[in-house]
Amino acid sequence: MATHLRMDRRDFLRLSAAGAAFVAASGAQIGVSSAAEGTLDIFFNSDTNIIDFWTNVIKPGFEAANSGVTLNLVPGGGGSGVNALADRAMAAFQAKKDPQIDMLEATTPFYPAGSIEAGLWVNFETSGLSNQPKVNPVTVQSPFLLPYRGSQVVLMYNADQVKDVPATFPALVEWIKANPGKFTYARPDLGDSGACFIERALQEVTGQKPDLFQPENYTDAYANPMFEKLWPLLKEIQPALFNGGEYTSGNTASIQLLASGAISMTVAWSDMALQAMSQGVVPETTAVAQLQDLAFTGGFSGVVVPTVARNKDAAIKLADYIISADVQEKVVTDLGGFPSIGWDNLSKELQEKFAKVAPKSIPVFPGTWEPKLFEGWYRNVASNIKQ
């Protein structure tokens, strides 16, 4: 769920920018997809950098190895767009018709509710993927979701201005207070990096025990006492944030503020941070770091395949291909992401180069907690109204 939400919100800007038009646009795209034999219709929830990666790496490689198969890569129009596609797959499943969808990217099998139980999605553990045994178990949320790339939230800072980067969360809070106006994070619903910041703060005020937060254990009675401890901490650092307590409207906006020199440190997704650095849109002295006491949360994106897809067999073959060592190495080198298969399957050279950043586990914060957490943040932290 967390991964799914993550991608939702990362696409949120684009989604809302297009406004109502995106519905029409994705509708039009749906209309032209023909579900032809041998043409795989793949819909993306991720940003254009991921679709570029598929266009330049996965599509040519897979099509060369499987003659007669073409990949039709379609931007799905953000979280709600992809949810609408999942709804369509469910409707087609119930009507025993062709959904004209062969694969959905960066979504989860948990939507629509009950779709797993009904048998809408392919179970990757029992469909004979040759690379399945290599998958790192910590990345798997459900047998019906095949993770293929991960990323993690990191501190992104200008090393010119931040000489001693904080290594623990309390040190980070101290740094923020000591350097007023030089740090901020994204609004949690608009940029997941910001969400991860407040989630890490929540883990801090509850004694650094990530196990307290499970996908199925959210209740108001259980969560509210913890939230009550979180708000004072976030309220306390607010005056020391950028512009006297202002939050950015997304992951990109955070990086822009850092690039313009208005702030010296923020939180960002590892893949976006590495890309910004390699493209030179941030100062040369920009660096990334991870907290050493308890890392910021992260997430893995995966693919799902409807069992009624016209090209189901080819789609499963493609799923096997994207978790092959070849593609997974490219995920690391070209995308700045983490592989979903064990690092020991990658080349020795890569293993050594990334030994330091390769996380042994990526803590994931359950998405089921987020609606109440974010709404509480807006009401208790961002707003000055006394409830």
Add this chain to the structure above:
Amino acid sequence: MDAGNNRTGRIDFLAYGFIAIPVMAIVVFLFYPAALAMFGTLFHKRPDGGLAFDASSYIFFFTDPYSLANLMRTLWTTFVALVLIVAVNLPIALYMRFTRGWLASLIQGLALFPMFVPGIIICYALIRYLGPNGWLQSLLNAVGFTHYASPITTPWGPVIGLIWDGMPMTLLILISGLGTISDASIEAARDVGAGRLRILRSIILPQITHSILIVSALNFLGFFGQVLMPFMLGPTNPEMMGPFMLRTFVSVRDPLQAATQATITFLICSLAGLAYVRSLANRKEER
């Protein structure tokens, strides 16, 4: 005579046929789902399957200081942007009505330019230009002015964005309104010794009240429900109704409350819509 009537009858029928297509599309894809959503905010399914009247989501909205603060911010932004957009565009329209030449054409071109630039691009451009450490601040620093405070992420951010975005339409409508004023009437006023201000107040303004009303009504609709400008350029809090609804729906996952916010937004906007329609109808009668 009879033949003529028949012909008109046929044409009317054909005309209604043409109108029927867009009207049906609006009814099926807009009115019906909107009515359904509004109905759903007031009538909730009971466990036994019946419908029960329940206005609790409205009571929540109007007793919740957070929601009310958002509504107030939306009204403030809308009215401030509305007053400013008329104040900025009326002089330009007057200038363009009474001046010919290359400068007027240039200004017209510049003023209509925003029409061809998508909103998201404008937002990023404004952030780059007006934002912290942006071009404007650098330029001001270069001439020794160092007290610049960026309007981005303050309530003035969306106001600036909305004015930029609404400018071409406002200007076009005002110019067309000014176009209906005959040169003769102005010259006649001048002949009897009226000064410029007097001409503006007694000859021009009364004749373009309709245009100003239409501009205000249309811009009100556009501003009130804006999503992009407020969340790209505005502060985190209070939110405008557009981002607030979207967040309630997508992030808080409370479709009932989102639909309630949308219905309240719709009711407020329909007042502006009513003013627009009445203004159009009055105008027809006068003719």
